[in-house]
Amino acid sequence: MNLTRASVGLVAPRIYHHEAPFLLQCGVSLPSYELVYETYGSLNNESTNAILICHALSGHHHAAGLHNADDRKPGWWDSCIGPGKPIDTNLFFVVSLNNLGGCHGSTGPRSNNPKTGQAYGPEFPTVLVRDWVTTQAHLADHLGIEQFAAIVGGSLGGMQAMQWAIDYPNRIRTAIIIASAAKLSAQNIAFNEIARQAITSDPNFFAGRYAENESNPDQGLMLARMIGHVTYLSDDGMREKFGREIKSGNPQKGDDVEFQVESYLHHQGKSFSQVFDANTYVLMTKALDFYDPASEHDNDLATALNDVRARFLVVSFTSDWRFSVERSQEIVDALVSAGKNVATAIIDSEHGHDSFLLPISRYFDVLHAYLRHLYKELDTNVRPA
Amino acid sequence: MSSLRPDLAHIASLINADARVLDLGCGKGDLLAHLQENKAVNGYGLDVDPENIRICLEKGVNVIEQNLDEGLSNFQDSSFDMVVMTETLQSVRAPDHTLKEMLRIGEECIVTFPNFGHWRCRAQLLSVGRMPISRDLPHAWFDTPNIHLCTCKDFEQLCRALGLRIIHRRVVSPHYNESKWISLLPNLLGTTAFYRLGRAK
Numbered sequence: 223m224n225l226t227r228a229s230v231g232l233v234a235p236r237i238y239h240h241e242a243p244f245l246l247q248c249g250v251s252l253p254s255y256e257l258v259y260e261t262y263g264s265l266n267n268e269s270t271n272a273i274l275i276c277h278a279l280s281g282h283h284h285a286a287g288l289h290n291a292d293d294r295k296p297g298w299w300d301s302c303i304g305p306g307k308p309i310d311t312n313l314f315f316v317v318s319l320n321n322l323g324g325c326h327g328s329t330g331p332r333s334n335n336p337k338t339g340q341a342y343g344p345e346f347p348t349v350l351v352r353d354w355v356t357t358q359a360h361l362a363d364h365l366g367i368e369q370f371a372a373i374v375g376g377s378l379g380g381m382q383a384m385q386w387a388i389d390y391p392n393r394i395r396t397a398i399i400i401a402s403a404a405k406l407s408a409q410n411i412a413f414n415e416i417a418r419q420a421i422t423s424d425p426n427f428f429a430g431r432y433a434e435n436e437s438n439p440d441q442g443l444m445l446a447r448m449i450g451h452v453t454y455l456s457d458d459g460m461r462e463k464f465g466r467e468i469k470s471g472n473p474q475k476g477d478d479v480e481f482q483v484e485s486y487l488h489h490q491g492k493s494f495s496q497v498f499d500a501n502t503y504v505l506m507t508k509a510l511d512f513y514d515p516a517s518e519h520d521n522d523l524a525t526a527l528n529d530v531r532a533r534f535l536v537v538s539f540t541s542d543w544r545f546s547v548e549r550s551q552e553i554v555d556a557l558v559s560a561g562k563n564v565a566t567a568i569i570d571s572e573h574g575h576d577s578f579l580l581p582i583s584r585y586f587d588v589l590h591a592y593l594r595h596l597y598k599e600l601d602t603n604v605r606p607a
Numbered sequence: 608m609s610s611l612r613p614d615l616a617h618i619a620s621l622i623n624a625d626a627r628v629l630d631l632g633c634g635k636g637d638l639l640a641h642l643q644e645n646k647a648v649n650g651y652g653l654d655v656d657p658e659n660i661r662i663c664l665e666k667g668v669n670v671i672e673q674n675l676d677e678g679l680s681n682f683q684d685s686s687f688d689m690v691v692m693t694e695t696l697q698s699v700r701a702p703d704h705t706l707k708e709m710l711r712i713g714e715e716c717i718v719t720f721p722n723f724g725h726w727r728c729r730a731q732l733l734s735v736g737r738m739p740i741s742r743d744l745p746h747a748w749f750d751t752p753n754i755h756l757c758t759c760k761d762f763e764q765l766c767r768a769l770g771l772r773i774i775h776r777r778v779v780s781p782h783y784n785e786s787k788w789i790s791l792l793p794n795l796l797g798t799t800a801f802y803r804l805g806r807a808k
Binding site: 551555565592594 | 627649651657660661662663664665666667668669670671672673681682686
């Protein structure tokens, strides 16, 4: 791999204003909406080198680089996006946004509902993966991108990439679907429901009107995140990372004991509850639960994928039990059965579902190789030999 | 793609444009890349080696990470025109089962393997009394991936037992030549066996 790996440097988010009404799948219309997004690298003259990053449940637009020189942490996928990195900003123009319904600057439950003059809160309409895809297409129009070279997403992000291939077959060249599924399993929905219950049963939730009550369901959000986090790791990974190490207290003396793993989860949960909006969490988990493109086609995924033209890369991780290798295999089988182009890689990793966010060497080699070929292909198409 | 291995070039010549092709143990994807470039055939290749998979991805080959020994049940009946398996039969856990599966999912299949009946193998076993080691079979008996070696005769007997139809046989020298001598005594003089198989009529 290229040795000149660097950061995209300082980046500033921008806002796309969609001034026309937008009719959601649920039948409710938003009078207008905004999406916050960032871009890295530059769009070529032919506008063929754009890559869209679709975020997962708790992700956002800030995928790479720093907002301020003294930021403690870069964007959430900085290890993968940048000059010389697998998603190489020397070659590609990368677009990353916060989805509609989010809480990082795009229109969502925290935004003002023009009809009431109050925040939408729990009244923010149900948003489906297809709505995200449509709004992302609006953003692409705005940026002058007719066709994405690739749309990349992990987990819930992978579902968006798949839906793009279904809804806009001519606007996506390749779909890179990582640690994802064509639909959630009952077990997966169950975990989401436990997380939602943790939030909605918090007395500070006030049926979603916590902001007006000058409160926040911190405890519920923390619990939701803790549950989620455990399912994103693997048993082996947790053993390796925390073991039974004790952070504070002595069990022999009858102290209040805190294991490392507890301390880690508390910390994760607390910091999450300070930044993430509870209504958004409920909304995003429902979008996840409801996603099932095959349901419109007699539960036959191959039929649902019949009109796709994109090539697919489907990546999964051995220890991921939340979005297991088998779920990815279902996507692959349907694509093969529909006669579509698909390649796969099953990455050995002990980090569970979280693997898709980590710089695992083979994983990055796979992305790098695939995108290198894609770039060569674009290059040949733009300047025929 | 001028450097295509002679056996792969021969196989490529037997595959029609627009055919649906599955290559089991596709290695570095040379056959599929060649078919893609020259015949607009977008086949799929199965492999488990990370480096092979990376090379396939770099070539734009549809490589699927899947272990042949874990079965092919995810592929539907007659979903391919041609299922190819080159130099891999001898290393699968259940060659009989794999062959049956190949002709369930494919209308036809092509199988190549090193012929263990070649006179050098026979001579080494007879004279030295040890498992043969050759250019095609370079491993010692204890660490060889080739766990199911067979001769042309063995293979043909298995085809009969499974009710598979031999459409075409070609047994060749290390340089992929099919000389008159080899065609007289293929099981003795040929190093590599090539079979095109179909379902029983």
